[in-house]
Amino acid sequence: LAKTTQPISMDSYEGQEVNITCSHNNIATNDYITWYQQFPSQGPRFIIQGYKTKVTNEVASLFIPADRKSSTLSLPRVSLSDTAVYYCLVGAGSGYSTLTFGKGTMLLVSP
Amino acid sequence: DAGVIQSPRHEVTEMGQEVTLRCKPISGHDYLFWYRQTMMRGLELLIYFNNNVPIDDSGMPEDRFSAKMPNASFSTLKIQPSEPRDSAVYFCASSLGGTSGDYEQYFGPGTRLTVT
Numbered sequence: 001l002a003k004t005t006q007p008i009s010m011d012s013y014e015g016q017e018v019n020i021t022c023s024h025n026n027i028a029t030n031d032y033i034t035w036y037q038q039f040p041s042q043g044p045r046f047i048i049q050g051y052k053t054k055v056t057n058e059v060a061s062l063f064i065p066a067d068r069k070s071s072t073l074s075l076p077r078v079s080l081s082d083t084a085v086y087y088c089l090v091g092a093g094s095g096y097s098t099l100t101f102g103k104g105t106m107l108l109v110s111p
Numbered sequence: 112d113a114g115v116i117q118s119p120r121h122e123v124t125e126m127g128q129e130v131t132l133r134c135k136p137i138s139g140h141d142y143l144f145w146y147r148q149t150m151m152r153g154l155e156l157l158i159y160f161n162n163n164v165p166i167d168d169s170g171m172p173e174d175r176f177s178a179k180m181p182n183a184s185f186s187t188l189k190i191q192p193s194e195p196r197d198s199a200v201y202f203c204a205s206s207l208g209g210t211s212g213d214y215e216q217y218f219g220p221g222t223r224l225t226v227t
Contacts, residue, residue: 032214043202043218101154
């Protein structure tokens with residue numbers, strides 16, 4: 001199973017751009033990279049998914065270098081409501097069993 | 112769509128009792144997942160189904176845990192007998208499937224289980 005490493009916590013202020021990097025050195029050829037967000041007392045919520053290069057949607061961007069051994073979730077102009085735990089997942093190319101939630105990154109956004 | 116529905120939202124029971132958690136996936140989703148979340152172990156995949164058939168139950172902690180999906184709109188996770196170490200938040204999630212690389216899972220609100 002592809003293992004991921006991401007910072008335990010990050011701090012930011014409202015209006016700033018936040019970049020959370022995830023390392024996944026043993027990513028397999030058919031693995032996808034997926035990010036989820038989780039608020040207290042709620043289930044995780046899908047943010048973005050990618051395979052290579054850059055993916056952008058209405059809430060975030062995902063940057064994946066050519067070697068795919070890491071990825072960076074970029075949140076533009078965060079607000080207090082972005083305070084949450086962010087999980088990086090790698091896998092799924094061979095079935096959902098390979099998708100493993102790690103400890104996640106606790107992002108705290110302050111005024 | 113109402114999203115993934117789980118019941119009950121909270122369950123408090125005594126050790127040794129049987130506990131049944133229920134889940135209604137999003138209509139049309141082919142995959143259903145059961146997760147458990149604790150502070151110590153994080154979010155763990157227990158079992159998942161494809162078209163009502165269990166595909167991987169390697170995450171089920173022991174024989175006290177069992178899961179069924181009798182039809183496309185209902186699944187249960189049963190713990191018998193329950194133990195204090197089973198206390199956790201149990202999430203159900205559903206997904207359309209892995210076609211075209213779309214692995215997005217939609218999570219329910221969870222069931223907070225406390226075993227005393």
